Amino acid sequence: MLEHFFQCPYCWEEISVLLDPSVSDQRYIEDCEVCCNPIEVHASFEDGELVSFEAGSIEQ
Structure with a gap:
């Protein structure tokens, strides 16, 4: 597994x-761990x- 850091598009944290680098193309919804808004990754x-x-x- 690879940890990747980015800025939330809602709260900017x-x-x-x-x-998972073994999956070449990934698209999913992840909730922000700070403001709980849904983010499309x-x-x-x-x-x-x-x-x-x-x-x-x-x-x-």
């Missing part, structure tokens, strides 16, 4: 997620290396 890996990461707010 730095938070982290655990990513998209991560892409090539040869076990993180090549793309996006974390965005979910329009409510």
Whole structure:
């Protein structure tokens, strides 16, 4: 597992997620551990290396 830090698109606090580099394309919803708002996470890996990461707010 790979720990990746990013800024919450709602409260701007730095938070982290655990990513599995054995899955080349990941897209899921993760709640912010500070403000509890839902964040859409998209991560892409090539040869076990993180090549793309996006974390965005979910329009409510």
